[in-house]
Amino acid sequence: MQIFKRQALAPKNSRSSSLNQLPSPVRVLVTAWLLFGCLGSIWSFASPLMSVPDEPAHAIKAAAVARGQFSGSSSGIQGEPLTVNVPGYIAHLGEYSCFAQKSDVTPDCSQQIDAGDRTWIPAKTSAGNYNPVYYAIVGLGSRGLSGEPAIYAMRLINTWLVSFFLASIFCAAASLRRFQRPVIAGAIALTPSVFFLTGAINPNALEIAASGAVFMSLCAILEQSARKTKISSLLLVIFALAGALLAHTRPLSLLWLAIAALSAMLCHSAPALFRALRDRRAQAAVLAVGLSCSFALWWVVSAKSFESLLAGSESIPADVAAVEMVDKTVAFMAQYVGVLGWLDTQPPVAATYAWVLGFGAMLLLAYTSRPVRGRWAMVLLTLTVLVIPVVLQASSSEQLGWIWQGRYALAMVVTMILAAGVTVRFRPYKVTPWGSSLLRWSIVLAILAHTYVFLEGMRRYTLGIQDHVNWTEMLEPLWQPPGTWQGLTAMYLLVLAVSGLCLHRWLTIRPSAPRPAAADRQPRQDGYSEPAADLPASSKVFRQDSIDTRSGRAER
Template sequence: MSSYPDELAHVIKAAAVVNGQWHGQDSGGQGEEAVVDVPAYLQDYPKPPCFAFTPKVTADCTPEIGTATNDVQLTTSAGNYNPLYYSIVGLPSLVLAGDTAWYAMRLISVALTSLFAAASVSSILSLRRFRTTLAAFAVSCTPMVLYLTGGLNPQSLEIAATTAVFTATLAVMERSRNRENIRPYLVLLTVSAVVLANTRAVSLVWLALAVIAAVLLGGAGNLKMLLADRGVRMAGYICAAGSAVGLLWLLTAQTFQSLTGSGEQISKGQAFLTMLDRTFDYATAYIGMFGWLDTPAPNGVYAFWGFLMVGLAVAAACVRPASRLAGPALLLAAIVLLPPVMQSAVIGDVGYIWQGRYILPLVVPFLLACGYALRDVELSRTPFFARLRALLFWLAAGAQVYAFVYVLRRYTVGLARDANWLPMLQGPLWQPPAGWITWAVAYAAALAVAVVLLLRTLRAQSSGHPQDPEAANKDKESETLPCS
């Protein structure tokens, strides 16, 4: 418990929201935590946890957690966050207590995030010539993305909802000329957009950028034809209303006042340049910066996943005409420039608080945009290319398992200076329920199934048998579409 960034603060917020406290009590001062009434067992968890910031300390230092459910007052740094996510994931706290309640809240968060991830895959499979986009989706599921999905933090939903908005917009854009079967993707787009707009403080920015980038990829000239459709206009109105609600909460609840830290007495210009200089330092968190920023991924994982991500981006940069790269270029510019802009704006109040994971809602769509830009490139169908593709995805699954077990090692025996894998097998100091080996095997098995399904789907379209028969029938028609 509490192994994810600020997880206890989000658990306390969730338990408060489901009991009717959408907003805690605070004076509105910068960085002041809000006071809420929550079940008493939550005060048994250390804040921060005893192992935070010290990778040598294992999770067995955590004290015994009780199950008392009488109300006590606790503080949370998430007190004035939008309550939508918390009103769903906090439901188990109404009937459960202790670690059981916490695990149940995590599971609901996982299910909610997975729902939007599945919606993204559904939209991708509806695209004509979806092979490179689907492959890019697999690359975008970095160890850090999967790690965040397992914890209680609205950023997991934010990443998945942004991806769902981006892919659903692509699906809608492809149906601009013949709007048959457009309704399911309008629904996905509308629901994802409303949820995203009410997830975190800067989610409205991600929403706007995801839609604009997808429109650029799909051919901005087709937007006029789409807006002639009544259903599209209605979806736009609903998205606008949902965004207005999110903006209203942001302004009235003063969400940005929850930012904590000590101000730096430097100019905003200097802070901007410093953040720009650290761009690649923060980029490591796109792949894996676990725990309380105390457990970086193994260097081998960084090397391999960086190779996949950079290779995908470089390949997309070679696409011609260059106008097809407007969408990826917009997202890349935002990934590089928004962190310096956002951080420099608050440097005097809270100092340097930026973390690389904050920009993941744009990193994932950027990789998908690169894959989409490559969809018309005629990739080799030789046995050599098939083996290369399979090897890369099996190695990716191996890298995921390695990162997973490495983080378990951090909490079971600690990350010592010398290798200590043997103690992890012989006598771990801490174990998750059912033991770490059980979950490592289950994780590896789930990834193996995912790779098999991914390769089977890619082979099916490579052989001229796409998953979507309607897409195959319209393939010839699509030759008239921009960027197709």
């Protein structure tokens, strides 16, 4: 589980011959991918089949696209699902969610999926005219398999695809000169809701992960450009892949892609952007994303992806819907943290408060940070999270009623917290005994909060949420997931503990190179201050805190 690489940083004639430990972006990517993939896989087996919002519709769409049906046939009536032809065991998936929106009903009400029912029959899906790219990838799990194994295979494909881009966020953060606070922000932003969606058949999770990867990779690219160093090919590949796939996840994803990219650019100077665009590899990455966006936009318009949205309730006047959305702004925090099932299982209050504290601390630091330039990205993302949901709900409420869910904006919420970490990265970060202890206990509390939400989900499915406290009754469950809830909980806690150990070690690296003298510091035109070129590279990475604080004031 090593994510650090020991390097000799200084030649013999340098001011320091000491060794230092730097995070290796490649090792961070591989290690985080494995850890996040394991967390998502555990959620895949812990959540009963069809227990995630709209999972039957997405599974039917994925199976249809994997068999060459990129779009379904429509009745022409707004709010009605489209029709596709799929094997019978897929077509009947909607019948296995008898416990949906009934928190006191366990999944034992469902019959076992008939793996032998492979007769092609029509099936309804609300995702019938959505972009087929995501579904083509996930739907591969239904080819060659049948019944429950096919559904779990599609879930696991989604899990490891999403986990790669979640890991890419930390890989890009490791490429920043001051990576500590962006990494902390990433750890805070990945709530239980993110991992819950990662383990399901739903493009929402890929949208969240890809948005964060686009933002963080572009921030790292622009920082390297500002320093006039060679841009990492790995970062360019991450940006190209994340941007290209993000454009195809959901109809709103093109908007999220534009906002994530613009937010990253607002965190850096215009010369850094222009310098990066002169790199042919960067031009190729931008071209790939642009072509992908063009196809995605063509699909949204030609397939009329917004016209098969299911009606959520009775018609609501636009002004009433707007006021109600504003009133529920803070209430959506619970959904950002971890509302499980078909919005029928609220997260424990203690877990919600933990993330309210974490989100609030990051936002407060970001809005009081230097340089001031970084705050513009925070303003853009904050307005996105607060205003766009209100506009979208109000614009559709008279036709479709109430359709908005907190998870629809989770991509921008995660990006906003990541932006807060990037904005505050210039504040001094010192590894002290007190700071190390604070970090250690914060990680322990985060692990407990994640586990608490997971256990709440297990209680809901094994017994149902009753009118009395029934934790002890879980020893005699009415329903058990594959591997039992006890085994899955133990594995979940173990993976979280390993992740916490890696995170703590990463954030408590003690640089051994000496602090450069004041005469050796060289100001740069892009607003950063660097040590003299003859110092080891690690000194430049870890000894910029007080320098950047002063240079930040000059950038206002």
